[in-house]
Amino acid sequence: xxxxxxxxxxxxxxxxxxxxxxxxxxxxxxxxxxxxxxxxxxxxxxxxxxxxxxxxxxxxxxxxxxxxxxxxxxxxxxxxxxxxxxxxxxxxxxxxxxxxxxxxxxxxxxxxxxxxxxxxxxxxxxxxxxxxxxxxxxxxxxxxxxxxxxxxxxxxxxxxxxxxxxxxxxxxxxxxxxxxxxxxxxxxxxxxxxxxxxxxxxxxxxxxxxxxxxxxxxxxxxxxxxxxxxxxxxxxxxxxxxxxxxxxxxxxxxxxxxxxxxxxxxxxxxxxxxxxxxxxxxxxxxxxxxxxxxxxxxxxxxxxxxxxxxxxxxxxxxxxxxxxxxxxxxxxxxxxxxxxxxxxxxxxxxxxxxxxxxxxxxxxxxxxxxxxxxxxxxxxxxxxxxxxxxxxxxxxxxxxxxxxxxxxxxxxxxxxxxxxxxxxxxxxxxxxxxxxxxxxxxxxxxxxxxxxxxxxxxxxxxxxxxxxxxxxxxxxxxxxxxxxxxxxxxxxxxx
Numbered sequence: 001x002x003x004x005x006x007x008x009x010x011x012x013x014x015x016x017x018x019x020x021x022x023x024x025x026x027x028x029x030x031x032x033x034x035x036x037x038x039x040x041x042x043x044x045x046x047x048x049x050x051x052x053x054x055x056x057x058x059x060x061x062x063x064x065x066x067x068x069x070x071x072x073x074x075x076x077x078x079x080x081x082x083x084x085x086x087x088x089x090x091x092x093x094x095x096x097x098x099x100x101x102x103x104x105x106x107x108x109x110x111x112x113x114x115x116x117x118x119x120x121x122x123x124x125x126x127x128x129x130x131x132x133x134x135x136x137x138x139x140x141x142x143x144x145x146x147x148x149x150x151x152x153x154x155x156x157x158x159x160x161x162x163x164x165x166x167x168x169x170x171x172x173x174x175x176x177x178x179x180x181x182x183x184x185x186x187x188x189x190x191x192x193x194x195x196x197x198x199x200x201x202x203x204x205x206x207x208x209x210x211x212x213x214x215x216x217x218x219x220x221x222x223x224x225x226x227x228x229x230x231x232x233x234x235x236x237x238x239x240x241x242x243x244x245x246x247x248x249x250x251x252x253x254x255x256x257x258x259x260x261x262x263x264x265x266x267x268x269x270x271x272x273x274x275x276x277x278x279x280x281x282x283x284x285x286x287x288x289x290x291x292x293x294x295x296x297x298x299x300x301x302x303x304x305x306x307x308x309x310x311x312x313x314x315x316x317x318x319x320x321x322x323x324x325x326x327x328x329x330x331x332x333x334x335x336x337x338x339x340x341x342x343x344x345x346x347x348x349x350x351x352x353x354x355x356x357x358x359x360x361x362x363x364x365x366x367x368x369x370x371x372x373x374x375x376x377x378x379x380x381x382x383x384x385x386x387x388x389x390x391x392x393x394x395x396x397x398x399x400x401x402x403x404x405x406x407x408x409x410x411x412x413x414x415x416x417x418x419x420x421x422x423x424x425x426x427x428x429x430x431x432x433x434x435x436x437x438x439x440x441x442x443x444x445x446x447x448x449x450x451x452x453x454x455x456x457x458x459x460x461x462x463x464x465x466x467x468x469x470x471x472x473x474x475x476x477x478x479x480x481x482x483x484x485x486x487x488x489x490x491x492x493x494x495x
Contacts, residue, residue: 004335007113013278023453024146025370025383027178028178028476030174030175030183030288030476030480031148031149031173032173033170033173033174033193034172035426037196037483037485037492037493037494038492040485041199041218041485041486043153043171044151044154044170044199045218047152047168048202050169050200054111054119055119055162055164058111058119058120058378058495059118059120059121060121060374060376060388061114061120061122061140061423061425062422062460063408063422063425065196069405069449069450069462070405070407070452071379071450072403072405073403074399074401074402074403074404075167075263075401075404075411075412078401078402078412079465080468081360081468083360084365084471085126085359086471086474087441088357088358088439089351089355090105099110101370101393101395103393103438104357104438105166105355106156106354106355106356106357106428107124107126107157107158107372107373108124108156108159109124110124110135110156110171111154112142112150112153113150114150114214115144120150121374122141123141123391123425123429123446124136124427125359125372126155127192127359128351128356128359131480131481131482132349132350132351133169133196133482134195134351134478135194135350136191136357136442137193138425138447139180139186139188139190141191141426142174143174143181149174153170153171153174153411154168155168155169155171157350157354158354160389160390160466161390166198166353167199167200169195170199170485171194171195172194173194173480173482174190174193174194175187175474176191176192181199183412184408184409185408186405186408186409186410186447186448187206187411187412187464189408189463189464190463190464190473191476192264192473192476192477194481196483197348197349197350197482198349198353199348199441199486200345201344201345202344202345204340204342206339208390209240209339212340212341215341216491217345217486217490218344219341219342221337221338221340222340223338224335224337224338225334225335226334226335228332230334233245234336240337240405241335242337243333243335244333245330250326250328251326253325254280254281255279255280255281260327261326262324262325263323263325264285264321266320267320267321269302269304271320272321274315275322285322285323285324287317288319289321290317291317293307293317294315295315297315298315305318310404314343334391341490344486346486347418358442359466359471360441361443361467361471362467363431365402366400368397369395369398369433369444370393370433370440371416371420371424371461372393372424372428372430373391373392373393373423373425373426373427374388374391374392374424375388375392375421375422377421379457380457383457384421385419394416394418394420394461394471396417398414398415402415403456405450413447413465414429414463414464416461416462417460418460418461419457420458421458422449424446425445425447425448426446428445429444429446430443431443444466444468445463447463449461458466469493
């Protein structure tokens with residue numbers, strides 16, 4: 001993947017806003033996702049088209065692993081400097097105190113296409129940033145095997161049962177640890193993605209051909225069926241109409257002809273009497289049909305059947321049918337071209353709409369956290385308690401030590417006792433969570449799922465330990481500027 005220079009804000013952050021530990025050399029990498037508005041528009045449209053069909057079709061992303069990972073070799077130390085952090089921002093008014101967990105508006109799903117072109121999703125959260133445009137998730141939910149980024153990457157905050165209540169936010173630039181990108185090292189299994197302004201569909205509109213040609217957003221030609229007479233008038237007026245196919249009568253064939261269909265043909269009483277019983281053209285088709293008729297129907301009928309008048313005002317018609325096997329004909333069809341445009345609406349910056357969680361690094365172990373996510377995959381034993389349609393959570397204290405996990409080159413992952421399954425990966429671990437304000441500090445994102453007691457059930461989840469390297473990557477992502485995708489009239493903006 002070719003590296004891209006990301007447009008960064010010129011002013012530097014003050015020490016009060018973000019104090020970073022010293023680092024010997026950069027440990028971060030940046031990759032483009034869809035920095036151009038036209039590409040971002042296309043990505044959002046892909047997921048929103050047909051009433052969000054692709055969103056509903058997506059399944060949780062699962063890391064390729066033959067066995068469920070095991071925790072090994074607990075470490076005694078974690079961190080590489082002084083504790084630090086950035087405070088959250090929120091858009092949700094404080095709620096009344098509750099013993100239940102109040103879900104934050106910031107959490108949602110990220111959607112993308114994997115290398116096979118299949119729609120997938122992970123969990124994520126909006127996170128506080130300078131330009132109110134940053135998403136935090138697992139690195140493996142942005143980078144495929146630590147290499148190239150996934151295609152059509154978007155974030156849907158507040159995702160609930162197939163709906164995108166706050167719009168779709170298209171990824172512009174991705175930031176992660178150098179070791180994840182280069183070595184697929186899951187000690188760096190985290191990522192920050194700068195997203196464009198949100199995008200919502202606001203209906204469609206029929207326009208003239210001239211307006212259609214000028215429109216820079218989503219547009220299409222919609223055919224409307226018309227009659228042959230309307231088509232003729234359209235041609236005289238030089239309208240936008242066209243025809244397809246040709247008028248071709250049906251051909252009489254035998255009943256064994258490939259594609260032959262059975263029709264009935266009305267005949268007279270004598271022809272019906274002479275017809276044979278069986279299968280084939282000219283053979284009897286059912287029994288004669290005698291039906292009551294009105295005086296008008298009686299007078300209007302000119303067919304070969306028999307009419308009956310009992311002179312007391314009672315009329316009936318008897319009809320006789322034989323079989324007619326035909327190869328169906330075709331009919332020329334006529335259409336008027338209608339020019340349609342899709343109206344979309346700018347939903348604003350992510351942080352202005354749903355707020356952003358804070359972030360903390362070099363925090364002590366054994367802290368109480370609450371982890372959110374959208375679990376969906378079954379446990380190793382096949383039981384599937386989660387649907388992935390609604391967010392779930394686990395709460396408790398992280399382990400007193402970090403752990404090594406050989407399968408994914410992990411040396412220092414923090415762990416939490418939790419039974420959420422894949423689909424929750426990328427979801428935030430929040431310390432100091434204020435249940436009334438629904439905000440806290442992201443101190444991890446779900447990375448791996450562990451069956452520690454060997455009973456074929458996930459019982460622990462892990463996260464990269466957020467240290468100075470995470471803070472360094474965050475600092476770079478924090479400066480990334482993104483754009484509006486659409487203008488005030490729903491048009492695609494240039495750039």
